[in-house]
Amino acid sequence: MRGKIAERLIRACLFLVVIAFLGWAFATGAFQFMLDNLDDLLHLLQQHLKLVGLSSLLAVVAAVPIGILVTRPRFKKFDWLAVNAANIGQTVPSLAILALVMTYLGIGYVTAVFALWLYSLLPILRNTIAGIESINPSIIDAGQGMGMTPSQILWKLEIPNALFAILAGIRTSIVINVGTAALAFLIGGGGLGDLIFTGISLNDTGIMLSGALPVTLLAILLDVVLGKMEKWIIPKGLQRHLET
Amino acid sequence: MIRFQQVTKIYESANKTVKAVNNITFQVEEGQICVFLGPSGCGKTTLLRMVNRLIPITSGTIEVNGKEIHSLDPIALRRSIGYVIQQTGLFPNMTIEENICVVPNLLGWDRVKMKKRYNELMEMMGLNPDEYRKRYPWELSGGQQQRIGVARALAADPPVMLMDEPFGALDPIIRERIQNEFLRIQKDVKKTILFVSHDLDEAIKLGDTIALFRSGELMQHGTPDEILSQPKNEFVAEFVGSERALKRLSLFTMRDLVSRLNPADRKSAGKRDLRHTVHMDTNLRTALSVLLSSPTGEAAVVDDNGQISGVVSIADFERLTGIHPSERTSAVQ
Numbered sequence A: 001m002r003g004k005i006a007e008r009l010i011r012a013c014l015f016l017v018v019i020a021f022l023g024w025a026f027a028t029g030a031f032q033f034m035l036d037n038l039d040d041l042l043h044l045l046q047q048h049l050k051l052v053g054l055s056s057l058l059a060v061v062a063a064v065p066i067g068i069l070v071t072r073p074r075f076k077k078f079d080w081l082a083v084n085a086a087n088i089g090q091t092v093p094s095l096a097i098l099a100l101v102m103t104y105l106g107i108g109y110v111t112a113v114f115a116l117w118l119y120s121l122l123p124i125l126r127n128t129i130a131g132i133e134s135i136n137p138s139i140i141d142a143g144q145g146m147g148m149t150p151s152q153i154l155w156k157l158e159i160p161n162a163l164f165a166i167l168a169g170i171r172t173s174i175v176i177n178v179g180t181a182a183l184a185f186l187i188g189g190g191g192l193g194d195l196i197f198t199g200i201s202l203n204d205t206g207i208m209l210s211g212a213l214p215v216t217l218l219a220i221l222l223d224v225v226l227g228k229m230e231k232w233i234i235p236k237g238l239q240r241h242l243e244t
Numbered sequence B: 001m002i003r004f005q006q007v008t009k010i011y012e013s014a015n016k017t018v019k020a021v022n023n024i025t026f027q028v029e030e031g032q033i034c035v036f037l038g039p040s041g042c043g044k045t046t047l048l049r050m051v052n053r054l055i056p057i058t059s060g061t062i063e064v065n066g067k068e069i070h071s072l073d074p075i076a077l078r079r080s081i082g083y084v085i086q087q088t089g090l091f092p093n094m095t096i097e098e099n100i101c102v103v104p105n106l107l108g109w110d111r112v113k114m115k116k117r118y119n120e121l122m123e124m125m126g127l128n129p130d131e132y133r134k135r136y137p138w139e140l141s142g143g144q145q146q147r148i149g150v151a152r153a154l155a156a157d158p159p160v161m162l163m164d165e166p167f168g169a170l171d172p173i174i175r176e177r178i179q180n181e182f183l184r185i186q187k188d189v190k191k192t193i194l195f196v197s198h199d200l201d202e203a204i205k206l207g208d209t210i211a212l213f214r215s216g217e218l219m220q221h222g223t224p225d226e227i228l229s230q231p232k233n234e235f236v237a238e239f240v241g242s243e244r245a246l247k248r249l250s251l252f253t254m255r256d257l258v259s260r261l262n263p264a265d266r267k268s269a270g271k272r273d274l275r276h277t278v279h280m281d282t283n284l285r286t287a288l289s290v291l292l293s294s295p296t297g298e299a300a301v302v303d304d305n306g307q308i309s310g311v312v313s314i315a316d317f318e319r320l321t322g323i324h325p326s327e328r329t330s331a332v333q
Ligand SMILES: Nc1ncnc2c1ncn2[C@@H]1O[C@H](COP(=O)(O)OP(=O)(O)OP(=O)(O)O)[C@@H](O)[C@H]1O
Pocket: B011, B012, B013, B018, B019, B020, B039, B040, B041, B042, B043, B044, B045, B046, B047, B198
């Protein structure tokens, strides 16, 4: 109950911030700029979406299987390694990763996608491992005792019961990625960061906000949409955890 | 039938080895419940889980219905043995119906057969099949969840069941009720059951035999009456405790006592105080408690038709010292 109230409060605050942000953008002429340069804006937005989409997709495809793999009995020894790598990786600033990758791969679109992919891996990997390891061991024991094969245990028990954590990791990762992708411009990857950094260097708040505003809205929109999708995908028996 | 022969389990870890089960030999007959009893850490769970090969055996053999378990595929073996654990292990992502049909599903039964079996099992457990079909485990009480756990283990009608403290987490009243239901069901299904417990009363109530363990060794295997009336050693005597004479009374009913009385000794109802009555099928432990609360030390015995068939007093309990439950069936007939 208290959790619900807190959630509403936070939502209301967030809503006010967004409204204020919109008002600010309007006052500084960002909307005017956006309308005047609609083609450019849409082009950059498309670039941004491509960066986020591709790197996030590749991150999911890589991190979920790796997370599952290191929780298998055979690789149990390495799972601390993966968890620690994921945790430490997360503390490195995104800008540092971008710089680091750039020194090896040079500048350009591929570098940007690779850096974003690397940074997106971590939350997904960490949540996949935590989700599988937090499953009540008696569930797995019962499955084994009734004669399920290891792959049946994985598909029918472990993945469904860890799905909440895995999807939450994916959602967090994607939302962070939308913000981080704004930095891609710095290494020649394009995207809405173009407007933001141009605005900053020209000291023009209007231009800066015409890039920052779509990034913010995109992050919020994706968060909401992915949240709805979670409710849709997660087995009904586990939905109780979503409400409390 | 389940036969253990020189079964030993040694756990090896980096700095020490634990002999959890030490050279155990005994057998459990078909259709009987054998309760594994003993203090915490004596190896009950370990021995149980070796039967369906969840724990690899160190040495010795275990036969289930004449087949050595290591000659069988472990997956197929497990599907042919019911398995119930204390924490229920119900799958939270599946509905009650899906939970119960896990093993039939693994065995590839068709839909119609599974549905029929689900209905059958729910009726057997005293739960309405349609009411629970689409519900999830967390929506059920602890007692209901444990019933579903038992139903799930019975689903594919395995000849053998392994149960590790299945009723251990329930409160005493619910536990008592589930134990009674379980005995009623067992009367019909006649499974060979290994049942882990650390509660002597539960073991006496449910066990056809009791296997009592101490630190991995089998102290005594026998009927509850044997364990209570002829403890083999100090440990068993101490484990069953000073209340053993009283506990033993719960193995008998009033019917056993009445049939033992000499017709000459049978007291007629006459003009006695008959406010205190006991039914023929009451167990003697409860009956004794009734007698003790009766001011005259006597109580009337009532048969199924509510007719008073006699009167017993505390002194009549002396008759029981020489009788064992194996003799009582012949005595009644
Ligand atoms: N995986 C393991 N590794 C090492 N030792 C173990 C392992 N599992 C159990 N043991 C040890 O083996 C002994 C028997 O354990 P077991 O779980 O069979 O006891 P139990 O009789 O079921 O006890 P309880 O009534 O507490 O459930 C204990 O001393 C325990 O510490």
